[in-house]
Amino acid sequence: MFSKFQKATDKLRTFVHKRTNYCRAFGRPPTMTKNSSSNPKIQTLYDLCNKTFTPSGSPPPTSEAIQRICSVLEFWVLLFVHKFNLGFACLGDELKNLAIDIDNISDTISPADVGLKEENPDEDRGHGFFGIDQLNRVARWAQPITYMDVYESDSFTMCIFCFPTSSVIPLHDHPGMNVFSKILYGSLHVKAYDWVEPAIIKESNGPDVWHVGDSVMEQRVVPVVIRMRLAKLVADNVITAPCDTSVLYPKSGGNLHCFTAVTPCAVLDVLAPPYRENAGRRCTYYHDYPYSAFSNQVKLGDEKETYAWLAQIETPDDLYMRQGKYVGPTIRV
DSSP states (O other): OHHHHHHHHHHHHHHHHTHHHHHHHHOOOOOOOTTOOSSOHHHHHHHHHHHHOOTTOOSOOOHHHHHHHHHHHHHHHHHHHHHTTOOGGGSOHHHHTSOOOGGGSOTTOOGGGGTOOOOOGGGOOEEEEEOSSTTSOEEEEEOOEEEEEEEEOSSOEEEEEEEOTTOEEEEEOOTTOEEEEEEEESEEEEEEEEEOSSOOEEEEEOOOEEEOOSSGGGOEEEOOEEEEEEEEEEEEEEEESSOOOEEEOSSSSOSEEEEEESSSEEEEEEEESOOBGGGTBOOOEEEEEEGGGSOOSOOOTTOGGGEEEEEEEOOOTTOOEEEEOOOSOOOOO
């Protein structure tokens, strides 16, 4: 028993001791005292993003700026660890290196501090209409993903996604963008790709479709050509809170990804710069095909299973997302 207690004490002492090195690098991280909300973490995050990002995304953020933002996001994980008595064993090495004084963390911290309600999203089933064609949309019951705008400007967007179990955001890209994702609670399966450079394009026949003209003679089968681009798999795993912040970049880190909720979960995203069609940053959805599904002259050695062909598709019919209201601390702009 004494041995276990001493080990736990040593971990805590090491954790707090490393606080000094962190403070020297980044300054003292914000703390939250009981009965005080004068410096909410969401405000600190906004201030850092506002100083770091530009509407054009140029120049790109420095590694120090990225680390600062990740540190603020990861501080929230420590709040949850303290709240639910999870212990330091569940934290990764990067989190242990954060200089956070546990004594200053209030025991009243809850999901409400980031605008979330403690409820079971699995019980929240909504009735929606699905389909791209407005004349042929299908009504069905489904669990919606709730999207909440926290802040939006020409330089960056802060938002929260609340996922019911088994809900999916299909494979999509983030052209020219940096994205910080922090899982606030729950478990999420992430599958992510990066484009192979230089681009390797493949065209193949897809399923035939009927073309209907003005007369019977004009009714014929038209072959469809699928245009695909080669991508490399960089992530295919389940991430469970508390965990490190994931960061993707314009050309690395898994710029194309899809999310599937293993349990009810919530994700805080910072997108910089945000989606803007007039600036060439349009969200595009893709379907991934195994590399082996199409023959090609590309030599990939023994790593074929880590590559896939991605084909652009329309917005999926079964993507059911609703607008929620952010009710967390007000951001001072």
